[in-house]
Structure formats: structure tokens, C-alpha cells
Amino acid sequence: MKRIHACVALTALILVLPVVASANWEEGRNYFGPSIGLSFLGSAPQFGLNFEHAIETESMGTVGIGGLFRYWSYSEDFGSFFGASLGKWKYSNLIIGVQGNYHFVLDNETIDPWLGLTLAYNVASVSWDGDDEDSYSSPSAGGMWLAAGAGMRYFVNPNMAVVGRLSFGSLSYGALDVGLDFAF
DSSP states (O other): OHHHHHHHHHHHHHHHSOOOOSOOSOTTOEEEEEEEEEESSSSOEEEEEEEEEEEEETTTEEEEEEEEEEEEEEEEEOOEETTEEOEEEEEEEEEEEEEEEEEOOOSOTTEEEEEEEEEEEEEEEEEEEESOGGGOOOOOOOEEEEEEEEEEEEEEETTEEEEEEEEEESTTOEEEEEEEEEEO
């Protein structure tokens, strides 16, 4: 239900705020904002923060460098015995990383598409919740994570954009995020 409310609020925000055609992705500006998404690992909602600093280079064109943060948790039931659950595994993931994105220059300055790479560390934990806790050792989890992604900002005004991002990476991780970025 909370996801539906967030989607309705985001849609209303897009429709209510005026669209201003001006240079929105600019060298030297910073872009920071929250995101909510669906992690393809455990089909759990994930919550995140994104930061990106715009740089214009002679050799590569327009790039952004910055950081990101993601958190999600989920659980899996582990069988049953005559209708009674034997227990479940609980997973928690916290990703902290750096990102580099190549931004495509378009005539429509309200749209900012990019392709990029993320290098991060997944601070993950796994625990058993159920009978016979001593019989199950927790498997290892987490580690270094590398992902490729694509995304787009749609500037609703020069200082705020709606963002969509799709990422696929190591550790069987993939996600689809939406969020807001504020420029300063």
C-alpha cells in the first residue's frame, strides 16, 4: 500500500510542477536525492540515496561521479512440517559505493540520459529464525559488488528532477529505482 501512495505522490508531483526548458545538467552542479526501488534479489523494496557531481572533460565529454547507498531486507521460509513452519532465513543488505556515469547530450535539456558503472561493497547479513538454531550455520553474504546501469533524469524545474534507474551487477543483484534528485 505504501508503494502505491509513493507512486501516486510522485505522479502528482510531475504533473503539478512546471517544466522549464533550460540547461539542467551543468558542469560543477551537484545532484542529490532519495530513491525507492525493487531489488531483483529477494523481490524486496529497497531504499536509497544518490549523489552525483557533473564534470565536463575534453576527452570523455560529460560525466558524473558520485556515490550511492541502498538498503533492503527480506526473508525466505524454509519448508514446513505438517503445516508448521520450520523457520526462515532473514537477509539484510546495505550497499555503499561509488558511481561514474557518462551523460548523453540532447537538444531537449529537460531530459538527461546516462550509462554508468558502480563499484560498491555489500555489507550483508544472513540469519536463521526458527527451531534448532544451532543446527544451521549462517552462510557467507556480501562482498564487493560491480554493476552496470542506465538511467534518466527528467527535470521538472531547473533544480529538481524525477529519476529512473535500472542496474544489473554481480552477487545476483539487479534493481529498478525511481526517485527525485535536487540540484545545487
